Amino acid sequence: MSNQLDINAKLADPVLQFTDMRLRQISAPVSAAEFDSVWLRDWVSRLDYSRVTFGGIGIAAPQVGLFSRLIVIAIPAHERVGFGQIAEVPLQALVNPEIVWYSEDMRKATEGCLSVKGYEGFVVRPGKIGVVAYSPEGKRLEFEADSLYARVLQHEIDHLDGILYPDRITTLRDLRKVSPVAPDDPVLNFNKLIPRPEAGLVM
Ligand SMILES: [Zn+2]
Numbered sequence: 001m002s003n004q005l006d007i008n009a010k011l012a013d014p015v016l017q018f019t020d021m022r023l024r025q026i027s028a029p030v031s032a033a034e035f036d037s038v039w040l041r042d043w044v045s046r047l048d049y050s051r052v053t054f055g056g057i058g059i060a061a062p063q064v065g066l067f068s069r070l071i072v073i074a075i076p077a078h079e080r081v082g083f084g085q086i087a088e089v090p091l092q093a094l095v096n097p098e099i100v101w102y103s104e105d106m107r108k109a110t111e112g113c114l115s116v117k118g119y120e121g122f123v124v125r126p127g128k129i130g131v132v133a134y135s136p137e138g139k140r141l142e143f144e145a146d147s148l149y150a151r152v153l154q155h156e157i158d159h160l161d162g163i164l165y166p167d168r169i170t171t172l173r174d175l176r177k178v179s180p181v182a183p184d185d186p187v188l189n190f191n192k193l194i195p196r197p198e199a200g201l202v203m
Contacts, residue, residue, distance in 0.1 A: 014064070016065060022062070029096050032138075041136060048074075048091065058074075075152065094135075098157075103129070109125075111151070113165055116164060123168050126154070128144065
């Protein structure tokens with residue numbers, strides 16, 4: 001799996017938006033015969049290409065119109081409100097991922113989604129999870145995740161079941177519209193902020 005795709009070399013698969021009812025279906029498991037195939041390798045690369053192009057830390061196959069249980073996650077090391085220092089999660093493609101246990105402690109934190117453009121929300125989720133999944137080559141993986149990694153996994157696996165994060169919000173004030181600050185916004189006259197794209201906010 002290449003991390004160095006040439007952004008200009010081809011067109012990224014567009015990301016379906018929340019009004020598209022296809023996002024609401026339950027995606028099919030990848031079959032044994034599809035592991036380690038050209039088809040799966042190609043989709044992993046296409047999915048990650050869309051993730052990189054549109055600036056996400058995670059993406060699920062149904063978001064680009066492939067209704068198979070495949071997700072891609074890559075989290076850069078960074079500091080994040082509510083989490084503190086986030087450790088890097090190197091690029092990882094997971095096939096047929098399943099959450100096998102949840103911790104009892106619940107955390108509330110912000111989420112954005114490539115399929116819910118222009119919004120963000122506060123979502124309550126378990127802080128730690130156990131996951132069983134497969135690599136695209138068919139190797140069985142079993143691991144625990146906490147912090148932002150646990151949240152991104154839950155968010156992406158929700159996509160495989162047709163669930164979007166606003167479904168998990170129960171109070172209107174926990175969902176809000178966001179718009180980027182324009183370089184000529186007067187608020188920038190009052191400090192030394194240099195406008196730059198916020199990377200890695202969406203899942
Ligand atoms: Zn999402």
